[in-house]
Structure formats: structure tokens, C-alpha cells
Amino acid sequence: MADSRFIEQAYSRLRNALASRDDSTLPHSESLAAAIASIPQFGNVGYLAAHGPDATLDYLLTTILPALNGQALSSRYFGFVTGGTLPIAEAADNIVSALDQNVQMHLPNETASTVVEDAALKMLVSLLDLGVPEDWPGRTFTTGATASNIMGLACGREAVIAMRLQPENARNTVAEVGILAACQSAGVRQLQILTSMGHSSLTKAASVVGLGHSSIKELPVSKEEPWRLDIDAVEDELAKDGVASIIAVSAGEVNTGRFATNAVEMRKLRNLADRHKAWIHVDGAFGAFARALPKTEEFSYLHAQSAGLELADSITVDGHKMLNVPYDTGIFFCRSSSIQTQVFSNLNAAYLSSQTTQILSPLNIGIENSRRFRALPVYATLLSEGREGIVEMLSRMVRLARGIADFIKISEGYELLPSQEASLDSTHIIVLFRAKHAKLNDVLVQKINETRCMYVSGTTWNGQKAARLAVSSWRVDVMRDLAVVKDILTGLKA
Numbered sequence: 001m002a003d004s005r006f007i008e009q010a011y012s013r014l015r016n017a018l019a020s021r022d023d024s025t026l027p028h029s030e031s032l033a034a035a036i037a038s039i040p041q042f043g044n045v046g047y048l049a050a051h052g053p054d055a056t057l058d059y060l061l062t063t064i065l066p067a068l069n070g071q072a073l074s075s076r077y078f079g080f081v082t083g084g085t086l087p088i089a090e091a092a093d094n095i096v097s098a099l100d101q102n103v104q105m106h107l108p109n110e111t112a113s114t115v116v117e118d119a120a121l122k123m124l125v126s127l128l129d130l131g132v133p134e135d136w137p138g139r140t141f142t143t144g145a146t147a148s149n150i151m152g153l154a155c156g157r158e159a160v161i162a163m164r165l166q167p168e169n170a171r172n173t174v175a176e177v178g179i180l181a182a183c184q185s186a187g188v189r190q191l192q193i194l195t196s197m198g199h200s201s202l203t204k205a206a207s208v209v210g211l212g213h214s215s216i217k218e219l220p221v222s223k224e225e226p227w228r229l230d231i232d233a234v235e236d237e238l239a240k241d242g243v244a245s246i247i248a249v250s251a252g253e254v255n256t257g258r259f260a261t262n263a264v265e266m267r268k269l270r271n272l273a274d275r276h277k278a279w280i281h282v283d284g285a286f287g288a289f290a291r292a293l294p295k296t297e298e299f300s301y302l303h304a305q306s307a308g309l310e311l312a313d314s315i316t317v318d319g320h321k322m323l324n325v326p327y328d329t330g331i332f333f334c335r336s337s338s339i340q341t342q343v344f345s346n347l348n349a350a351y352l353s354s355q356t357t358q359i360l361s362p363l364n365i366g367i368e369n370s371r372r373f374r375a376l377p378v379y380a381t382l383l384s385e386g387r388e389g390i391v392e393m394l395s396r397m398v399r400l401a402r403g404i405a406d407f408i409k410i411s412e413g414y415e416l417l418p419s420q421e422a423s424l425d426s427t428h429i430i431v432l433f434r435a436k437h438a439k440l441n442d443v444l445v446q447k448i449n450e451t452r453c454m455y456v457s458g459t460t461w462n463g464q465k466a467a468r469l470a471v472s473s474w475r476v477d478v479m480r481d482l483a484v485v486k487d488i489l490t491g492l493k494a
């Protein structure tokens with residue numbers, strides 16, 4: 001009983017502390033300094049002394065909490081693509097912590113967790129219009145899009161080499177004999193990843209799975225549209241002898257929000273990949289959610305750009321961004337549960353079942369063995385909001401981004417990137433811009449963030465500094481937030 005009283009008080013005090021906080025994006029510098037100064041130092045007297053739960057809770061609420069940023073609390077934290085946390089998702093996440101389920105084995109007579117997890121994944125297939133659940137027999141929750149990209153490259157690497165093994169060498173897969181021996185056995189002298197403005201985590205993933213940073217080849221259509229993948233260049237690369245390729249499609253480029261392909265190009269890529277034994281991995285961390293938007297004129301351009309992604313072999317989606325569930329939640333979909341199992345199986349015993357409706361034990365299809373029940377906040381969010389509620393939330397984000405892009409386009413002091421002329425229809429949730437005045441542009445991001453009423457990320461575009469604004473919180477109110485953003489940007493210009 002004492003434990004539940006403590007937890008109850010902790011939550012109620014947390015809510016009070018949050019309610020009395022101004023809805024700022026960044027903490028005050030004094031709060032930051034105080035928190036950092038409070039951290040115990042190795043070697044000091046009292047280091048690792050026990051303070052007890054009550055004193056520790058006091059300390060967390062009064063010293064640490066004020067030093068954390070407001071990314072989940074503010075509708076105008078436009079940095080990175082962070083998402084927020086819907087109240088139902090936070091409540092579900094607290095259940096996850098309270099029960100501390102270890103979702104690694106499918107044990108339906110002992111816990112419903114894997115059944116819930118699989119149900120959430122199936123709902124996501126439907127929400128993102130990716131076909132039917134049977135199209136994605138390989139599916140799992142990950143810690144985020146980076147982990148999903150690692151899985152995509154690992155599955156791709158496994159498949160493109162396996163496809164080149166002669167029947168008598170069929171067992172010399174990467175999973176069995178390692179990448180060096182498998183490549184030798186398959187006559188592969190080079191592995192490459194073909195992309196256009198792949199996310200930085202793709203480069204990390206390339207290193208983790210043993211392909212290396214330099215295996216990534218950028219194949220942009222043009223200097224003006226570097227996010228678009230040059231399909232003809234892909235074809236030339238795929239035709240090279242002794243080279244095996246993974247095509248990594250940026251479905252939502254992180255600076256511009258733009259898409260590497262459209263429906264026609266994805267169809268071409270699919271045919272090319274089939275002909276040349278390549279693997280198509282789509283990084284749709286936030287971009288995949290464009291597919292869930294209403295099928296109306298307003299969003300028809302985004303639908304056209306995000307069409308065809310369902311033709312991929314594997315797809316990365318983030319939960320902790322657009323879906324507004326807490327960290328750490330990523331999703332991985334794969335066409336082939338056998339390839340996925342081959343790579344990630346925790347047992348030496350071969351996985352024998354061909355029943356795609358059966359729920360696979362997460363420890364055999366993902367990076368971790370012990371893992372958090374991160375599916376529950378997703379399940380709860382989808383049940384609570386339904387397709388309609390999610391779509392309404394996503395539409396609001398796009399409308400705010402477009403409102404801001406429109407303001408920047410017609411403003412005197414700012415320039416919309418990557419193109420001032422681009423139609424607003426091409427804006428998803430990211431707005432890239434710069435100040436026309438070089439002096440203001442130099443300090444633009446800092447000046448915006450100093451207002452503490454709005455937060456953006458700095459980036460560079462064509463070698464020049466730029467500000468990048470990403471709308472991803474369920475808290476967005478289009479009229480209210482647009483007015484604040486306009487005020488701030490107008491004030492800076494003056």
C-alpha cells in the first residue's frame with residue numbers, strides 16, 4: 001500500500017509542477033545551471049549516499065524537472081521532429097512501467113502483451129495504408145527509426161547476398177558464415193546502399209551492419225532537388241557485375257520533408273530491384289504518415305509523393321514522432337519474416353512454421369531480447385483516437401506548417417527553402433527557411449529560440465545557414481500557433 005500511495009503522490013505532484021510551469025520551449029538558464037550544479041560528483045563526500053524516495057522525488061520535481069525542455073509540453077517546440085505525448089499514451093506508458101512486462105517471448109497463456117503488440121502493428125499497417133497485415137509478416141516494435149534502419153539494412157544485406165548464392169552454397173548466408181565468407185561464396189565483391197539524402201542514421205546503420213559509411217552512394221536527380229532519387233542512375237548501379245545493392249528510399253527527407261520517389265518511380269524501382277536482386281528499404285520515419293492524411297485535394301500532392309512505398313521490402317516508421325507516443329518507439333515492417341528471422345533469431349533452432357498469421361516471439365525478430373512493452377502506448381493511442389482522431393491530428397500539423405510556409409513566402413524578410421516558388425501543397429510538416437538579411441540569418445535560430453515561445457533547429461542548405469521548423473505535436477492549434485509564429489518572425493525582421 002505504501003508503494004501505491006507514494007506513486008499516487010508522485011504523479012499528482014508531477015501534474016502540479018507541470019501545471020505551474022510556463023509553456024516555454026526551453027528551460028530558464030538559471031534552472032539549467034542549478035540542475036547541472038546539483039549533480040553528484042565522483043569522489044566527493046556523500047557520493048552514492050542514499051537519499052530515500054521522498055527526498056529524491058522532491059529533488060527531481062524542484063531541481064531536475066525545471067531544467068528539462070518543453071518539447072512535450074509546448075505546441076511550438078519545432079526542433080528536430082520530436083512529437084509530443086498524447087495523454088492516453090502517457091497513461092499507457094505508466095501502465096507499462098508499473099507492470100514492467102518483458103515482451104520477448106510469445107507466451108499467450110501467460111501474458112497478453114505479444115497479442116496486444118501484434119494487434120497494434122496490424123492497426124498501423126491499416127492506418128498507413130500499407131495493404132493487409134499478411135503483406136508484412138515481418139513486423140516488430142523497435143527503439144526508434146535508427147534501430148529500424150539498422151534492421152532494414154541487416155535484412156537487405158542478408159537477402160541480396162542469399163539471392164546470389166548457388167544452391168550448393170545456399171547455407172553460406174551472412175547469418176551463418178558472416179559477411180566476408182558469404183560475399184566470397186556468392187561472388188559479391190561490393191555491397192552498396194543507393195539513396196538520395198538518406199537520414200544520418202542510415203550512415204550509422206551502414207557502419208553497424210558492416211557495410212561501412214562509404215557504401216552509401218548519393219544518387220540525386222539534380223542539385224536543385226537533391227532529395228529525389230535518380231532512377232536511371234540506380235539502374236546503372238544495379239547492373240554492375242559483382243555488386244549487390246540495397247536501395248534506401250528517403251520518404252520524408254529530414255531538412256525539407258520531401259519525398260525521394262513517387263508512385264511511378266517506386267514501381268520502376270520495384271521492377272529494377274526484382275531484376276537485379278536488390279532490396280528496397282524505405283525510411284518513412286515521419287514521412288510515412290503522409291499516407292494517412294485524408295484523400296482530399298488538400299493533401300493529394302503528398303499522397304502522390306508517398307504512393308508506392310508499399311512496394312518496399314522493408315519500411316522504417318517512427319512512433320515517437322508523428323504518432324505522439326513516448327520514446328522509445330519505432331516500427332519495422334518486412335515483407336519476409338524468414339529473412340528477418342534468419343538475421344535476428346536468438347536460437348540455433350531453425351524457425352519452422354510457415355503460418356504467417358502466427359505471432360513470432362519478438363526476441364527472434366528484433367535486436368533486443370529483453371524489451372519494453374512499448375506497444376501499449378501505440379495500442380492505446382490507436383484505440384483512443386481511431387483513424388479519424390489520428391488523421392485530424394496529422395492534418396492540423398500539416399495545416400500549421402503550410403500556414404507558416406505561406407507567411408514566409410509572402411514575407412519581405414524571409415525566403416522559403418528549398419524553393420521560394422514551390423507550391424504549398426508540397427509542404428508536409430517541415431518548413432525550411434532563412435532570413436534574407438545575412439546578419440539576421442547568422443543569428444536567426446538563436447534569436448528565435450531566445451524568445452522561449454518557439455523553438456527551431458538550425459541546419460544548412462546549399463552551404464548557407466537555414467532554420468528548420470518541424471510541426472509534430474498533438475497540441476498544435478493552427479490559428480493560435482500561427483499567430484505566435486508570425487509575431488515572432490515579424491518582430492525579428494524589424
Ligand SMILES: *Cc1c(COP(=O)(O)O)cnc(C)c1O
Nearest residue numbers: 144145146147199201283285318
Ligand atoms: C528521426 C529520423 C530517424 C532516426 O530516428 P530515431 O527515432 O531518432 O532513431 C531516421 N530517419 C528519419 C527520416 C528521421 O526523421
